[in-house]
Amino acid sequence: MFGIWGHTHAAELSYYGLHAQQHRGQEGAGVVVSDGEELKLHKGLGLVNDVFKHAGFKELKGTAAIAHVRYSKHGDKRRAVDSVEPLVFRTRKTSLAISHSGNIVNGEKLRDVLEDNGSILQTSTDSELLAHLIKRCKENTNEDAIIQALQQLEGAFTFLILDKENMYAAADPHGIRPLSIGKLGDAYVVASETSAFDLIGATFEREVLPGELIVINDQGLKSVRFAMREQRRLCAMEYVYFSRPDSDMNQVNVHASRKRMGIELAKEAPVEADVVTGVPDSSISAAIGYAEQSGLPYEMGIIKNRYIGRTFIQPSQELREQGVKMKLSPVRGIVEGKRVVMIDDSIVRGTTSRHIVRLLKEAGAKEVHVRIASPAIQDPCYYGIDMSTKEELIAANHSPEEIRELIEADSIAYLSVEGMKQAIVQERSIHQGICHACMTGEYPVPILDNREDPS
């Protein structure tokens, strides 16, 4: 998500702000711009570039905007453009644009109540849910109605809301999903990741705190607490693989935390080998850390084939069986005859890991030692990361030794939870807590909806 208030190029900067966060969602993108009189929407399915090449920035004039990239969660049945956010809601009294990130765990229950009272919800988005809760509030101002509506929500969420007079930014009471505030000259910017600030030349100010509603308007920035602030539980997977390496979260640089995870991993699980290599792109930092700590040389043993976009023609099954590679190629010149430490950031189902181990062995690697720079993922995520069901998580159903065999590696080791905390949390305080429910089953927010379908 990205938001901006008080800049004449609000729409263009939203484009660049989304661009810097493209990896957070590749299914669709949208922006709503306000010129103080009207909310103008442009959105579409596809990558940010594809959506915005038809944007017509001239028609999106305005000084405030919120923007969004859509991340398709496993199990979503309605993939249509209707669900691409921001959503705009117009009534006689007001117009609201809403976008969100995360997952509301009591969403089904709230929807049932709304439907029983005659409302029609047209998407399965949490943004539409919030809009209906706001509409049902009898409060006088949007701000009051938003606060009342937010208080009914349980789960992991960040929201950006725009009306003609204000931009609102909110984070759930545990701060599970990240949301940062920056400044660009006199303008305010808000983004899920600080990499968006770097791209547009904005400077980081602070994070939206757990349970906080930020209201930005021409009078400046105001902070309102809509909920008791709980211990911070920032999603560990943001550090492990979801965020860009150049983003900071909780003032911790993601690349640096990954490198430390590699260092910790080398301490916890050393191995005799010739080279260290990482699975591009998200495991490179950890691989370099592992190499540094272990004294082994870091080499590019696996190459990611670029230029792979929507137009890429996938090889047929026949050609794949004949050896045509897809996204990743091993580098024979590097791995042939070598004992390779292969660093990966995480294992979900294990199919990719097996694929890479095989590639390396086919290219002549003598041994492949898999080292995972995070703890084993054994439980589903209910807070917004698409981590499928328990059945699909290899570590939920197999011991490390079984996994080693399944992925055809010579050895395997995971980083410990303690090691991961060490690498991520740099100051010991309640503000620095992380959510590792998917690794430990310790869910900071109870799951209220049907647990069978976590999406």
Add this chain to the structure above:
Amino acid sequence: MFGIWGHTHAAELSYYGLHAQQHRGQEGAGVVVSDGEELKLHKGLGLVNDVFKHAGFKELKGTAAIAHVRYSKHGDKRRAVDSVEPLVFRTRKTSLAISHSGNIVNGEKLRDVLEDNGSILQTSTDSELLAHLIKRCKENTNEDAIIQALQQLEGAFTFLILDKENMYAAADPHGIRPLSIGKLGDAYVVASETSAFDLIGATFEREVLPGELIVINDQGLKSVRFAMREQRRLCAMEYVYFSRPDSDMNQVNVHASRKRMGIELAKEAPVEADVVTGVPDSSISAAIGYAEQSGLPYEMGIIKNRYIGRTFIQPSQELREQGVKMKLSPVRGIVEGKRVVMIDDSIVRGTTSRHIVRLLKEAGAKEVHVRIASPAIQDPCYYGIDMSTKEELIAANHSPEEIRELIEADSIAYLSVEGMKQAIVQERSIHQGICHACMTGEYPVPILDNREDPS
């Protein structure tokens, strides 16, 4: 370039073969397929994916193919699709498809003779020149005519030629441009870079030797010498930045040679600093080598923004001045307050280097020490690398100290020619010589056409 003989999926494999070599030319792409009766052409402007999404592999049936990506040299005036290779020439007697890589230095003179004798040349390509030379030969077979035609050419070249009965591959007498032969089951494959073999699961056999014409047909592979074999002079820039890190050339892995350049550079030009960073993507290998040798930590101080394709909306001048970044972003969390060693593979005009130094300083770097993992480029290339004119080469007109000042760095150093040779050439033999004319002015082939316009 890519060629294949004897495989039922010749067109598809050509697509993947070009895909692996997309970095060698992004202006256009084409393929000619032979089914033994007809040469079928598909080509277009744009990236390989864009061109091939309309290919219709069903209409490109055949067991032999040659394919090409177009690299637009500075000064090319006719950018139309007509110049995208392979070119197909049909006469009553035969049909030929031709593609080439490199640059013929006596091309203008040969064209004048042809025009004076009534020929019409429709492109400025060396492939069309070769076709006319072949047509004018009175030899009985295509093979004899090709040999006679190749003997008239001076310069740096590799050619792939296809007729209904044969595929031909040729390299110039100095072997300035690379061309490798591989096998995929019983099929023969030919490619400029071996990364194409890895992608499709083919195995490397050997390189096409300087002055050699390879003829491949259903009887197998035949080698013909069309010229005295001179000392090998493989283009050093292939190692420095042009090739993919996973390719091997002269049996030397490109990533490994780059890493060794970084190691040599650290020996020759150490510096007291806190972190080493490389300009993505081509300088990462050298940066890791420098870090390993120097003992300094390698960090991701600069991030390349992906998803930048043809649809990317360039920021306006106004937004750029306000700080919107383009392709590269500095990582504040890494470089702030640090003394940074910035490794780049080479400097041509110096504008990119200055841009990156500024980015790092704006992101808070205390010092920026530029280390270039190749010698200074002081002379134009006449052999196929687009290196503009002498006027534009910063090192042709400025001392290192002047360059340091121009790019606003705290120090600068280049790798020595000797250091580069050390890093690239692994066995001392005449087969391992490299061309470093752009660094030393020692041109292995005399420049016959007007030197003013090297393109």
Add this chain to the structure above:
Amino acid sequence: MFGIWGHTHAAELSYYGLHAQQHRGQEGAGVVVSDGEELKLHKGLGLVNDVFKHAGFKELKGTAAIAHVRYSKHGDKRRAVDSVEPLVFRTRKTSLAISHSGNIVNGEKLRDVLEDNGSILQTSTDSELLAHLIKRCKENTNEDAIIQALQQLEGAFTFLILDKENMYAAADPHGIRPLSIGKLGDAYVVASETSAFDLIGATFEREVLPGELIVINDQGLKSVRFAMREQRRLCAMEYVYFSRPDSDMNQVNVHASRKRMGIELAKEAPVEADVVTGVPDSSISAAIGYAEQSGLPYEMGIIKNRYIGRTFIQPSQELREQGVKMKLSPVRGIVEGKRVVMIDDSIVRGTTSRHIVRLLKEAGAKEVHVRIASPAIQDPCYYGIDMSTKEELIAANHSPEEIRELIEADSIAYLSVEGMKQAIVQERSIHQGICHACMTGEYPVPILDNREDPS
């Protein structure tokens, strides 16, 4: 609109059904298909072909479908794809797809009540309005709820509604907008125009009657009366220009009615002239009728330039002033030196008429006598035809003589209301009445919403 029940190619046939009715709306198109378990939607902005080329009929499997082309009414502020119908509404209990044609005149009032009770309406479509009225009904079945909801509506409307078990078709109590039922083998088809039946080889059965709700399901067709059936008031403009000439309405062929309008016009307003010509395409029938009755030769004095689609590059103002024609060209060889009777189906603002008169005069016509094959349009339409506001209607503000002068014609005459009725209504009965409110101000349904903005 088009609907089909009971055919394995429901989606494809909907495509052809819309195609035959493309002229009824060119802004967008959509289809909802039911396979008895799920409603699947495909829609988009643009012409039917453009929308359906991405349809993927394989993913739109099902035996029932309703489909729609969007006609953009003057004053619509939200042109986004969200307003393209059919709209789909999903609740826990049921899913409904709705599309409509026409205009609800008490829509604003109904919306206010809904919003006051907490509903959020996301489009300005009458289909969404109906959905909310249905949702608010406490009836047990969709059928009962639909009846109750329809009874709250005033205005001109036809609706097609699809749930998993039934297809519903409804027409307003005056039958202002047309809707016909046909059979294609055992399948039922419904369409605004019978030309859709001809294209797919279906046979006409009967029209949906005023105030009737048709329910079609696997048990067959059932008729329910939801309102007192008023005197039929089929929109006269459907005959005058809106429908295709090959459609029948009220069992009267549109081309034949137009030809009769031309014949009546020739009787009412003869003129001494050399040739009769019509403005393509909708005035050709009337022109032939006029020629037949008057004994003057019918000639192609005006040509419509085809191939004009979305990709057509409009001439700049400068080129238009220099004489570049757009959609219509005069045929000099036909009109030069001639007294021309120019037949047009109607005049709304008069700008097109003046343009054509000028074209004819520039091409050498000695005299141009304009004959309009319908009465003067003096009042806005509130029932679904985009006829702008009273201010824009030339005949609301000018006498025929003034209009003649404004459009630079040598004479002008309109068909009388009586003459038009004669031409359209073939049997005298209450079932054959037409709505001519825009010509006479006699509105069959009182206008309840704000009259200032008829859209």
Add this chain to the structure above:
Amino acid sequence: MFGIWGHTHAAELSYYGLHAQQHRGQEGAGVVVSDGEELKLHKGLGLVNDVFKHAGFKELKGTAAIAHVRYSKHGDKRRAVDSVEPLVFRTRKTSLAISHSGNIVNGEKLRDVLEDNGSILQTSTDSELLAHLIKRCKENTNEDAIIQALQQLEGAFTFLILDKENMYAAADPHGIRPLSIGKLGDAYVVASETSAFDLIGATFEREVLPGELIVINDQGLKSVRFAMREQRRLCAMEYVYFSRPDSDMNQVNVHASRKRMGIELAKEAPVEADVVTGVPDSSISAAIGYAEQSGLPYEMGIIKNRYIGRTFIQPSQELREQGVKMKLSPVRGIVEGKRVVMIDDSIVRGTTSRHIVRLLKEAGAKEVHVRIASPAIQDPCYYGIDMSTKEELIAANHSPEEIRELIEADSIAYLSVEGMKQAIVQERSIHQGICHACMTGEYPVPILDNREDPS
């Protein structure tokens, strides 16, 4: 073809000029613009709109242009964009752009001679042939070389040629293909059809005469005779169906000639019937003539479905068998129970005629009497109209009675050759002769190349 000299909007006007002639070729389009210093080319496959939407008129600045739409003749094997004209040929001395219409009957022989002398021809176009003939001439000026080259050609042709100083327009010695000259202010325009002049507001001046080369430059227009002027033999099929009805040829309006063909046909082959109908679009004029002469009412018994472009999804065989119509629909309300005279402009293979007769009968026509407004086509065309081989011409192999049976009509009659001449030729002089080789086998130019493959 279209050409313009002396107008600042040469490229845009070429676009409109081609647009008006789109029906003459739908496979591709191109334009070459000259600014006096350079020839700039833009071309592509597809309709004029599709090609020109990417044109960038800003980059096509210049005051002279020639433009072309490609008509794909049966048997063309090379459909690539390379064959789309104009073709541009650049040599050291000069640059030429060439486009042509028609067919050279001694082309194969001329090509053989050129190839034997070392030339490479890259397309099968007559334009490239002419370019090589020009290049081989030793004349000093382009004009002299063009004249010498034209003198070597036999067949039907018109050429437009552009160099930096002149535009050339040539017609073959019999004037088989049409080419007209007009004026637009001070600028000269040239076009195959005068409809192009009407669209851009230009006025007709005169035709390019048989055997004439027109040279237009800043000094004005000059006429050169390159061949003896033979009796004029303008292609009859231009009147019968190929040209637009609003074009004039030989100062005869095409619509008017078609109407006269209908009148003659009614005189020659009357029939007792109820209605006359024509096959849209090209037979409408003749049908109106037939109706006028016969006293029967003209009605729209067949409707052409518009909006059918490249994006149209063709019905599957299964749906077609179930009755889904394609391009033409019968109008049941018009033809049911009627005896119908169906006017068609010509019959080539007879399949379309049978299709339409069936449509009419299925829609209830009691009798269908086919009347063809031209003589039977019994011989192939070697002069540029794609009329396939003799085997495919139904009238070459069947008597009228057999054809009647094959197309399932109740009666059939053709217009006589004499009747056709009567309708077309308005003044008796050698300037007004027509070519009717395809109806009579009287070829005005002997066929020199292999007669087996007329294309």
